[in-house]
Amino acid sequence: MSSSPALADLPQIARRTLADTAYDALSDLLASGRLAPGDRLSLRQTAAALGVSVMPVREAVSRLTAEGALDVAPNRALRVPVLTPEAFRALAETRMAVEGLAAARAAERRSPGELAEIRRAEAAFRALAGSARPDGARAVVLNRDLHFAVYAACGLEPLREIIARLWLKAGPVLNLDLRAHPGRLRQGSAMRRHAEAVAAIEARDGPAAAAAIAADIGDAAEFILSRGGLRQAQRP
Amino acid sequence: MSSSPALADLPQIARRTLADTAYDALSDLLASGRLAPGDRLSLRQTAAALGVSVMPVREAVSRLTAEGALDVAPNRALRVPVLTPEAFRALAETRMAVEGLAAARAAERRSPGELAEIRRAEAAFRALAGSARPDGARAVVLNRDLHFAVYAACGLEPLREIIARLWLKAGPVLNLDLRAHPGRLRQGSAMRRHAEAVAAIEARDGPAAAAAIAADIGDAAEFILSRGGLRQAQRP
DNA sequence: CTGCCCGAACTGTGATCACACATCACTAGC
């Protein structure tokens, strides 16, 4: 097949289905905490909001329920999962273990470029968290950027995907709280943990990086649990 | 609403949709290696085979693709993912880390009942693997039973789910190989690793349990990689 | 005024149809 070399320059046409787009839209809502635990959603309503039929939304929702990011009650009602304190604690412990693992590997094998990216993300978060009146929604994004800059450096793509799914489950709880109480950022706990993590990654100290990330997760989880930020999943 | 207390004893009616059933059927095919990497499947054909319309199959497939257990090519072709050697190695490393983590926790906090269940599963596998002509398909099931008896004892349900998804991705490669070459069982490598793991769990030695499970995974992965058991994902 | 019941509106689930696209066998043209 001989043809003009100009064809080689053509960018591949992105082949995105409506279901993919719907999935991204719902994921974003969940990860950013704009969908709170217990919120119900309807296929037809979200389909109307997205301007498509219910089919793409159905597929997106079925993916999210498979990942545990959404919950279909026995009544067939569709809602954002409400975690019991026990389930939330188990999720937090899992995250501490798995994300600690990724952080340790990142510390040991990060490239100079990856380290630079991590430091940049840490600086961005610190600038926001240290400001007079931090924007909760933006803090959510920057915190996520920093964490995933670290996990991207661990060199194991499957591990990164696992963590992304864990964040989808924890996102509504964590970020709803962070949006509601951005003042917690001023306590500096997150900033301190982040600084410890970056220092450990810079020093190629795996265990220290794991400990810092785990402490960051544990601090936030403990704060939310102590505040009773979790509603019970029971109906009266 | 006052009613007879006998009603409290009634078991909940399992509300299984056709999509759930289709998901289980496909998962089983994947986990047991009866669907080999590169195999294509068609919504309409599998729907006909299951005696339902395409809708439930569509939903099951969309869940599986979200988990990475199935792959929808840019051509929209649906197939079991073909792992490159690099991707397979990354998956194996992730499994060694994550499943090692779970095994370590299981060793430290297993209950007597869980230990008994693990020992029973180990004995069942050993009996089969040590037999004259081991049945590959049955070995797949018993190996899975043993591993998940350990992971169930780790006390973190989210971690167990993560591992189940990893097995869905690795299953076609591993189990296709095991079915094709059941003679490898007679080398005793798996049996030795299993025995080490059970001993470590019995002794509540977390690091040793992690090492044994990781070695079990690593041995199998190394064997498959050395045999060139992975086809390239490229088309001629 | 309170408790119950019934019906309208809505839910997810499944089936069916329509469509754009991919694949492959085949044939016309060089």
Place this chain on the structure above:
DNA sequence: GCTAGTGATGTGTGATCACAGTTCGGGCAG
């Protein structure tokens, strides 16, 4: 003889309809 175009067939994707089940509010009976 080999390539390029063409048609039939099958593919996933999306829309629409049908249905069983739920939810919720209004109205009737007590």
